[in-house]
Amino acid sequence: xxxxxxxxxxxxxxxxxxQDLSGPAIREACxxxxxxxxxxxxxxxxxxxxxxxxxxCDDDAADIIFTTGGTGFxxxxxxxxxxxxxxxxxxxxxxxxxxxxxxxxxxxxxLSRATAGIRGRTLIVNLPGSPKAVRECLEAILPALGHGxxxxxxxxxxxxx
Numbered sequence: 001x002x003x004x005x006x007x008x009x010x011x012x013x014x015x016x017x018x019q020d021l022s023g024p025a026i027r028e029a030c031x032x033x034x035x036x037x038x039x040x041x042x043x044x045x046x047x048x049x050x051x052x053x054x055x056x057c058d059d060d061a062a063d064i065i066f067t068t069g070g071t072g073f074x075x076x077x078x079x080x081x082x083x084x085x086x087x088x089x090x091x092x093x094x095x096x097x098x099x100x101x102x103x104x105x106x107x108x109x110x111l112s113r114a115t116a117g118i119r120g121r122t123l124i125v126n127l128p129g130s131p132k133a134v135r136e137c138l139e140a141i142l143p144a145l146g147h148g149x150x151x152x153x154x155x156x157x158x159x160x161x
Contacts, residue, residue, distance in 0.1 A: 002034030002149055005062035007042060007052055009070035009079045010129070014043040022068040025131035029138040030066075033146070037062055044070050049082035057086065057119040063149050065122060069129035071114040079126050080115045087117025087124060091148070094125055094141055101140035102133060121153055 006026050012018035020041050027036050038061060042049055049067075056062050070079030094116035102109030114126035125141070127134050 002063040002146065003037045003061070004030055004034040005038040005056050005065040006036055007040055007049065007065060007067045009042055009044050009049055009067060009082075011043050011076060013041040013069075021131045022127070022129055022134050025134045026066050026068060026127065026138065029135050030142070033142055034063070044076040044078055046078040046082045046085070049079060050085040053082065053086045053124060054119070057122040057124070060121060062122055063153065064145065065124045066127055067124065068127045068134055071112050071126050071128055073111060073113075077113070080113045083115050083117060083124055083126055087115075087119050089118045091116040091118060091123065091125075094145075097140050097144075098127075098137040102128075102136055105136060118152060123149055123152060 006023045008020045008023045010018065010020060013020045023039055023041065038056060040052065042052060053065060056065055067079050067083065070077045095112070095114040098114060099109050099112055102112065112128060114128065116123065116125045127137050
């Protein structure tokens with residue numbers, strides 16, 4: 001079982017104007033994959049989101065962080081940029097697989113700007129903001145993520161990290 005952090009990027013969710021449905025959808029989809037050790041709803045603010053990602057990674061508080069929301073074309077959609085501010089290495093195959101799966105459902109999947117990468121011993125994956133799209137994307141990537149996390153965690157410990 002892996003340690004999972006979920007960060008929802010939503011101005012309306014952070015202000016209490018909208019209930020977060022995507023964070024709980026991630027929790028439900030990952031029930032057999034890991035345990036959620038942290039969950040937060042944050043405003044679409046690049047510095048705050050980057051700080052939260054950095055803290056979780058640097059404190060080794062999670063094996064994987066799933067973000068949800070903020071991956072579209074809206075001027076307030078800054079999740080990929082906040083992620084890129086934090087990661088040390090990219091994992092481009094993960095968002096490629098998510099977009100490939102989502103393109104089977106809607107041509108709008110090509111508009112996703114989601115990214116994924118590694119900081120320290122933690123994998124960060126940007127998921128869409130829709131609960132339906134979250135489930136579709138996780139269905140595509142979860143089977144392979146465990147292997148990747150195992151390699152990341154064991155390689156890091158072998159190096160004395």
